Amino acid sequence: MKKVLYVDMDNVLTDFPAAIARLPRDVVAAYERKLDEVPGIFADMLPMPHAVESFLDLAERFDTYILSTAPWENPSAWTDKLHWVKRHLGEAGYKRLILTHHKNLNRGDFLVDDRTKNGAGEFAGEHILFGSEKFPDWPAVAGYLRDRDT
Numbered sequence: 001m002k003k004v005l006y007v008d009m010d011n012v013l014t015d016f017p018a019a020i021a022r023l024p025r026d027v028v029a030a031y032e033r034k035l036d037e038v039p040g041i042f043a044d045m046l047p048m049p050h051a052v053e054s055f056l057d058l059a060e061r062f063d064t065y066i067l068s069t070a071p072w073e074n075p076s077a078w079t080d081k082l083h084w085v086k087r088h089l090g091e092a093g094y095k096r097l098i099l100t101h102h103k104n105l106n107r108g109d110f111l112v113d114d115r116t117k118n119g120a121g122e123f124a125g126e127h128i129l130f131g132s133e134k135f136p137d138w139p140a141v142a143g144y145l146r147d148r149d150t
């Protein structure tokens with residue numbers, strides 16, 4: 001049986017700061033401190049460097065899911081995240097998107113996440129902290145997981 005791997009979206013698969021940088025200045029001002037509530041902000045997220053190729057590779061060796069939180073006050077985010085997974089991950093993401101504020105309730109072996117919020121810090125498996133010194137980027141994460149699929 002394959003080991004179970006969860007991968008977060010924002011700042012792991014998707015480049016959230018790049019999307020913010022493309023927003024008009026008045027929108028940034030109006031949504032200060034709640035930029036994840038900008039309508040449509042999740043629609044055209046760019047993938048993080050090497051994120052898609054790494055996910056596709058890992059999805060062949062792990063039972064892989066996307067484990068993300070969509071902002072409660074941004075209904076379009078829930079739809080936009082589904083569209084993003086379909087567009088960028090295709091078959092590897094088919095019916096494997098889990099949107100939750102309680103990531104710790106999902107059972108599995110690994111969670112790649114850049115934060116401890118929304119249950120990520122209480123995940124019962126191994127939390128791979130994306131963006132940390134040990135795991136600064138996708139090549140580091142993929143290299144670490146390469147030998148851990150059995």
Ligand SMILES: [Mg+2]
Nearest residue numbers: 008010011114
């Ligand atoms: Mg994140």
